[in-house]
Amino acid sequence: MSQEKFKPIAIAAPSANPLLFTVRCMVDLQLATLAKPLREALSQLDGKVIDIGAGESPWREWLGPKAQYFGLDVQSASEYGMSKQADVTYYDGNVMPFEDASFDAAFCMEVLEHVPRPEFFVSEIARILRRDGTLVLSVPWSARRHHIPYDFHRFTRERLAQLFAEHGFEQIEIRERGNDITTIASKFIVLAMRLLKPKQAYAYLWTLPLLLLVGPVSVAMLVAAHLSLRFSWGAEEDPLGYFMIAKRSAS
Numbered sequence: 001m002s003q004e005k006f007k008p009i010a011i012a013a014p015s016a017n018p019l020l021f022t023v024r025c026m027v028d029l030q031l032a033t034l035a036k037p038l039r040e041a042l043s044q045l046d047g048k049v050i051d052i053g054a055g056e057s058p059w060r061e062w063l064g065p066k067a068q069y070f071g072l073d074v075q076s077a078s079e080y081g082m083s084k085q086a087d088v089t090y091y092d093g094n095v096m097p098f099e100d101a102s103f104d105a106a107f108c109m110e111v112l113e114h115v116p117r118p119e120f121f122v123s124e125i126a127r128i129l130r131r132d133g134t135l136v137l138s139v140p141w142s143a144r145r146h147h148i149p150y151d152f153h154r155f156t157r158e159r160l161a162q163l164f165a166e167h168g169f170e171q172i173e174i175r176e177r178g179n180d181i182t183t184i185a186s187k188f189i190v191l192a193m194r195l196l197k198p199k200q201a202y203a204y205l206w207t208l209p210l211l212l213l214v215g216p217v218s219v220a221m222l223v224a225a226h227l228s229l230r231f232s233w234g235a236e237e238d239p240l241g242y243f244m245i246a247k248r249s250a251s
Helices: 018-027 029-042 116-130 157-165 181-196 202-232
Strands: 047-052 065-074 086-090 104-108 129-140 169-179 241-248
Touching: 018 029, 018 202, 029 104, 029 129, 029 169, 029 241, 047 169, 065 116, 104 116, 116 129, 116 157, 129 157, 157 169, 157 241, 181 202
Parallel strands: 047 065, 047 104, 065 086, 104 129
Antiparallel strands: 129 241, 169 241
16 A cells, blocks of 8 residues: 555635635645635524534635534544544544434535445435535545545446436536546655655755756646636546535425
């Protein structure tokens, strides 16, 4: 099993340091393509809302004023670099510790790929949501392996639609997060980071000269990526990920 050289950095609440969050969105294209649709979707939720895979609850501040927040995460959340939160319920990752139809809405950000049994996990989300309840979800598509050894899946838009339709969801709306330009730019950025941090000091003899070539290309691709998001350039068949909103079936 390979070791994870660059572990994902936990996301802090945007209001904790707005400037840092803005800068991170400029460089981290996965985050940039998630933040805008997520903020809009969360602001529309109200009632009892559960954050599944809450981590450090960075997104709760984007909920609407009528929303009551609940968090849920696995007991091993610290292995993902997450600190314990007072208002998050921790469980063993199997049956969610809530009664049927306990929540009016749910959101689940970049979690499904880490679940060993996604079918059971989705059935549990459906169980704890009330009829006609809203689910907001995001998954990566073109992303390096992360949180090793707990990175199990990648889902196409077709598989997402099928999986949730099979488990009692309807009105499933899926949109791509990014495009082929953002995906290529993201790979260049990761490569530049790796060249900056080689495993052995002597490797700088070749990583630094290569960085002189890769660095300017990475910056140019990053600019192109943001322009592609602004002007809807690029192909959606190779996105960074998918963003989904669905309704629990009313029947």
